[in-house]
Amino acid sequence: MDHIAIVGVAQTGYEAKIRNKTNYDLVYEVTKGVLDDAGLSLADIDNIVTVSNDFMDGRTISSMAVGEAAGGHDKNISTVEGDGTFGAFYGAMRVLGGFNTTLVVAHSKGSEGSLKHITNAMFDPVYHRLIGIEAISASAIQANSYMDRFGLSEESFAMVSVKNHQNGFNNPYAHMPLNLTVEDVMKSARIADPLKLLDCSPVSDGAAAIIIANEEYSRRAKTRPVWIKGIAHCVEEYFLGDRDLAVAKSLRQASRKAYEMAGISRPVDSIDVVELYDAFSYMEPLWLEGLGFCEEGRGPGMLKDGITLMSGKLPVNPSGGVLSSHALLVAGLARIIEATLQLRGEAGSRQIPEAKTALAHGINGPCGQSHCVWVLSSEQ
């Protein structure tokens, strides 16, 4: 793979309801922001990938609404529907395929739609949608399956929520930093067993953008480039009943491929910081297993042993993660941005000292059916 780098990042603050800005305004804001960050002008950007979803925006061809805000006038522009990590993946391929610079931008305003209806529409219209299943209940089934298989406790998931909401205080963009105890999480409202209110991420509004550049343009940008070392994604079966929900099979495959590209054989030793897609508390340990940081069923042990704390050997979600801010589609791109800031040494009070290699992760579909893994490095 040729040398390509992330040379600019920008994100809005994440909030429950951003009333005074439309989707267009949010995209415009982060597009301006990412150009400023990179020290590039729109003329330096030769193509754009927007990330949107027609269900979220309540609009067919949702990309129409934001192309101009992203600087897409008279440029080569395309649109990925899915998590921002997948949009960024396409953006990276476009640079590898001949463009100089791709601007990738994602937006969503969960406050404008009905997320339960929107996620219900992920499920089969004949067999599953009519029984009312949506993302929360489906994820609860996954959490149940995971606990049952490995004898895990609800408290071990609650600890993730405590850690990530606490980390959120160090992130000025976070929607919901909280000071919690395990008991607070355990006593919060029961939503769908074993998930309680504080096991679930909030629904946020926000937008984020990055610029991916080839080697030549990485030198023109004013930022310290963050090099893309390994990228891969993979999907597993669709019907929940066809899957083994207790094991992140497709993540295992995607991460293996990304590590191979990056020349990493022992990820737990090579990676300094992880930003992963923890839409629900149980997802963090399950994804850590899929990422090969520990054996299956051992994910919760990593936090019990302090490994994933800010001070641990492998800090996970120092930004507060998706549990602290969850703008759909944007959240994966935010993971890439957080990893980039860590490697630039610009993560402020959430900085992990001397982070050189970082991992960012995003998901698509119900219960992490599809995973996208990014390995980034401060060294070329």
Next chain:
Amino acid sequence: MPGSVAIVGVGQTDHRSHRPDVNGREMIYEAVQRALLDCELSINHIDAIIIGNMDHFESINYVDTWSVEGSGAIMKPIMKVSTGGTTGASVAIAAYYHVASGLFDRVLAIGWEKNSESDTTGAIITCSDPVWDRFSYSGAIPSLATEASAYMNQYGVTQEDAARVTVRDRGNAVNNPHAHLRKPVSIHEVLASPMLAYPIKLLDICPRSDGAAAVIFASDGIAQRITPRPAWIKACSVRHTYTWFGDVDYKQGLVSLQRASAEAYLRAGIKSPADELDVAELYLPYSYAGLKWIEDLGFCARGEGAGFVEDGHTDIAGKIPVNPSGGVLSANCIGATALLRVGEAALQVMGKAGPRQIPDVKQALATGFGGCFWSDVLILGSGRP
């Protein structure tokens, strides 16, 4: 330098008004199996998949993850690319970059739609801004009708001129076993068909179809081993500039197509498109586009489209045959439609277009149209770039 990329296999369903015998996933499976059969690959050879459609035509959220059984994506990478009417071309272009990036060697592009499952116009109307335009915008037909009447007024074009485009495309569809509408029509029949929105009549506009298309792309070195005559991608250009419907200056022509095609011709080294291209598969969703947009593509001068068509230059035996497949007027499964243009152009270059084959095609053009007057242009050729 990005590597060269070629199309090596094409598959499509037999497009119909509705396909009750299969659900969406199963219809996709049919097209993919045909594409694999076309180039004698198995699904195990495919490294990555790109899929596209328009969400509100079937109300399926996350089509990438929903489709996996039919698309063959289980334990592979799949992503969804969706840009309205241009979706099929966007999917093809994404497949091109998947291979050109060097990350994947054999990539499957899928476009599909089951338009029979919803109200197409009802869904399309929601593309307009929910606050500003949705109350006044009434879908694709009236916006195209506005373009057509402005064009007629500008150049003195008649409804009969436009009818010739329908007659040509519907006549060509007789040679395409996959087309949805395979019955030829006469100029009289077009003119006598019910008026939908002046000057567009029923036979001036595309049908809505159920169907899927699957096209397989491969990298240099591998493509030649799969098929003796791959269709190489020489250029792909895109202009998706947003236009408020009220802002369009129709007198300038279809600006996005002018710009995208000029860029594509430059990349492919084409100076005189009508002479150098051997065939064109154009996304013409209605008859008037077959007059006006060929001017924007530089096949003839501005205002001369009607004469160019009337003189037979776009006929099967003409200077630049347009839509030997029967085009969009004969089959329109929207998310697949632009990918079908690319696939048909590839079949022409590969010499595998059967009864609709134009002899000795070395260079072919495919276009996509959609969004709000957006254009995508691809140029395919028999010679490795």
Next chain:
Amino acid sequence: MIKPEKTPILSQKGQIAMPYTWWVGNAGSRFLAALRDDARIIGNSCEECGKVFVPPRKNCGYCYRELTKWVELGNEGTVIAHTVVHFSFSLHPCRTPFAYALIKLDGADVGFMHVVRDHPERLSNNVRVKAIFRDRALRIGHILDIETFEII
């Protein structure tokens, strides 16, 4: 009169309310018709890998070939994962609390997702459940022709 910059923000209400008719396809129609006419759950299986799927489908996603062999499954099975739902949502088929369960029907190799309406608190993984069908007159060829699964 130009309104000041700090004019209160207005919003617009709307919804995409589209009617849809999803074609169930040949395989799915045989399954739903069996629910309706016979109160039986059927699946189909792959002659290559031998997996038995429910709901049945046209092709095996693993072997990527058509499924032609049909299998009558038991109307009973074992719960492999579940959740008890406490929040309300307009698309729920019944009042909360109720449970969603993945059920390994006897003779199937994959889980079948459905609801357990009554006594969700008594549900646990590995319990046996059986399908309770609506009365014949109320069955229309719909996934909710199975009204619920009941703990045996």
